[in-house]
Amino acid sequence: MFYLRMYQNTSADPRLFLAALPDPVTATRIHRLAGVLKRAHQFSGKLIASDRLHVSLFFLGGLPEQMVRAVCEAAGDVRMPPFKVSFDRTASFRGRSGSRPFVLVGDDGLNELKSFRQVLGAELARQGLQRRAKANFEPHVTLLYDDRSVEEYPVAEAITWVISEFVLIHSLNGHRHLAKWSLRA
DSSP states (O other): OOOOOOOOOOTTOOOEEEEEOOOHHHHHHHHHHHHHHHHHHTOOSOBOOGGGOOEEEEEEESOOHHHHHHHHHHHHTOOBOOEEEEEEEEEEOOOBTTBEEEEEEOSGGGHHHHHHHHHHHHHHHHTTOGGGSOSOOOOOEEEEEESOOOOOEEEEEEEEEEEOEEEEEEESSSEEEEEEEEOBO
């Protein structure tokens, strides 16, 4: 089941993406960890707000309303039960100078997330959205952006939660959830 909030595409707002969100308790835990790590690494970048933390599944860009509806149909056709994810390390990704993402990453604890994304990508392709269903994917949660980068490092206690839904987000001056779907077998 999904709902679709009002969406009108203009050239000024090409920021649609599908994402999985941590539950509020886990988001707060991630945000606290990010604050500790920001101080430890002496980052100057601003922390991502706890209500904006997410795992990006597919960046869609700007889409006409008809294609947004096709994305919603594809998402609604996904059949997969809820699953657990586990992020056990932090790292800096390459990025533009002055804007390097500092992120949570993991290995085996993200296999089901990768499988889910493949299923979702196949549904997007079936709806004619092959260009949007790119195959490259490194699951992560961005904590902040900074000038500096640091090496990969384990976290003391893995960040784990159950993904039971995913959302379509419009990112312009904040995150607006346009649609959401519950996972089910």
